[in-house]
Every structure is written in C-alpha cells, then in structure tokens.
Amino acid sequence: MWPFKPNTRKQLARIEISGAIAGGTRQRVLKALKVVKERKYPGLLLRIDSPGGTVGDSQEIYSALKELGETTKIVASFGNISASGGVYIGMGAHQIVANPGTITGSIGVIIRGNNIESLLDKVGVSFKVIKSGPYKDILAFDRPMSDEERQILQSLIDSSYHQFVQTVAQSRNLPPETVRSFADGRIFTGEQAKELGLIDRLGTEEDARRWLADLTKLDPEKVVVQTIEERKPPLARLLNSDGPIQGPIGPWMGPQVDRALSTLDFELATNGVPLWLYRP
Numbered sequence: 001m002w003p004f005k006p007n008t009r010k011q012l013a014r015i016e017i018s019g020a021i022a023g024g025t026r027q028r029v030l031k032a033l034k035v036v037k038e039r040k041y042p043g044l045l046l047r048i049d050s051p052g053g054t055v056g057d058s059q060e061i062y063s064a065l066k067e068l069g070e071t072t073k074i075v076a077s078f079g080n081i082s083a084s085g086g087v088y089i090g091m092g093a094h095q096i097v098a099n100p101g102t103i104t105g106s107i108g109v110i111i112r113g114n115n116i117e118s119l120l121d122k123v124g125v126s127f128k129v130i131k132s133g134p135y136k137d138i139l140a141f142d143r144p145m146s147d148e149e150r151q152i153l154q155s156l157i158d159s160s161y162h163q164f165v166q167t168v169a170q171s172r173n174l175p176p177e178t179v180r181s182f183a184d185g186r187i188f189t190g191e192q193a194k195e196l197g198l199i200d201r202l203g204t205e206e207d208a209r210r211w212l213a214d215l216t217k218l219d220p221e222k223v224v225v226q227t228i229e230e231r232k233p234p235l236a237r238l239l240n241s242d243g244p245i246q247g248p249i250g251p252w253m254g255p256q257v258d259r260a261l262s263t264l265d266f267e268l269a270t271n272g273v274p275l276w277l278y279r280p
Helices: 023-039 055-068 085-090 117-123 147-172 176-182 190-196 205-215 234-239 254-269
Strands: 011-018 043-050 052-054 073-083 095-098 103-105 187-189 224-227 244-247 250-253 275-277
Touching: 011 023, 011 205, 023 055, 043 085, 043 205, 052 055, 052 085, 055 085, 055 147, 055 275, 073 085, 073 205, 085 103, 085 147, 085 275, 095 190, 095 205, 103 190, 147 176, 187 190
Parallel strands: 011 043, 011 224, 043 073, 073 095, 073 103
Antiparallel strands: 052 275, 103 187, 244 250
16 A cells, blocks of 8 residues: 555565475576566575475576676575585576585486386286387386486486586586586585585575675665565465464374475376476
8 A cells, every 4th residue: 555666676575495496496586586577676696495406497587687687786605405406497587606515516407117017916016008100108117118218318317417417517617528427316515516616605594695696786684585476375374384284184284284285196196207306
C-alpha cells in the first residue's frame, strides 16, 4: 500500500541455491533472476550449497546468469558444498568466494543404471519388449548392457564432459588442458580450489557480500541485501514447515521427511540421465 517503491539501485539482491539441482530449482532460480533484472539491482549475491544435479537445468541457470552478468555484478559464495553442477552454475558469476573447508570440484559427468536381472529371475519375472530400434531400451534394468550401448553412453558422457571443461576454462581464464588435469571427478577443499584457480578468494558469505558491495560502489556497512525467493502460500506460512507435520501414521518432523522425499524423487527421476552431480 506504500506509494513509494524502494530504490533497488541502492540495494543488493541475494539468491540461494541449495540441494540437488533439477527442474524445480531451475524454475525457481530463473524466476528470481528475472526479478533481479526487472528491478535493476546493481549486484547479485549468489549463495550455492549444492552437490550438483541435472545437466540441462544447470546449463539453463548458468546461461541466465551470464546474460544477467552483462548489466549486474555477480559474486558467488560457495557454502558447505558446491560441487559438479554447483561449480558449473558458479561459473556464471564474475567472482567466486569459498570457505577454506568448502567441498567443491567433482567436475565430471555420471550416468547410472540398475541391473536387477538376477533378482527378477529368482522371483520369476520377465519382460517382453517391442521396440523401434536396437537402442530404444538402453540401460534397461532387466538385462546386461551390450558393448555397443556402452560406447553410445560413453560418447554421450564425453560430449557433456567436454562442455563442462570448456565452460570452466572460459570462465576462469584457464587453458582447457589445465582444467582437464584436475577435472577427473575428484573433490577439493576451498583452499585447494583457490590454488587451482577455480575460485578467487577464501571467505564467508559475509566476505562475499562486502566484496560485492565494493564492486557496485555501495557502502558495505549500510547496503540492504534482499533475498529473492518465492512467497509461500498463506497456509504453508501458517503451519511453518519447521514444525512437526501430523500425517496419517503419526507426527513426522517436516524438514527431515521433506529432504528424504526430495532425495528419493530426484533419484527416481534421474535414473539413466547424465548428471553433473557429486555422489559421496
């Protein structure tokens, strides 16, 4: 109702990316980036705490960050873990800050399938498949993988890996050969990542905020930081997911169940999909 809008040109925006990156994350972050662009914030603090996720979703977020970066300063802050797809998204920032003990790296691609043929034989279950081509049921869980299928999937992985390496090389001003020397799936601490040139500075999110304020010529002691996030429905705000949820089989602790279900949903949805994801 207040007739005067806040002067966002004197403020900084903040977007947090946490958990595995998939379609829901992409939609939420792209909407938030659109808000940052429309309100003309001079700077964006991007907080990443993610093991990575799906290739396409990570690429779309990265592309949107690169576009926003043409008019807005972006500083990324790596939290407890920013690995694989989390690193890829971070490449869309102008500068990157990580804690000395942040888990990062894991630059690579993984695809997983399951073979439960022996189990199906024990219970007497078999599948009859009619397909339009020999590779339509590639990674089928009721039979072993053929050599030809393995070559096809390896080619797919190699192509995605090349895209990852090229992006890191371009964003960090490193030769592709240098990136490949450490982009073998291994993880690093933030301290090691700085030595490799994968990040710019060691520090906390507060350090990243102050750096962003300096880059945008705003007073770090006074500048307001607005976190851009989706507004929860009134009922969700009233119930507050931090409290217990009463279900049909008794009280459940909301956040724990939500995380478990999200992990299960991600695993099922991405079975057989190339991932930029750190799997400990």
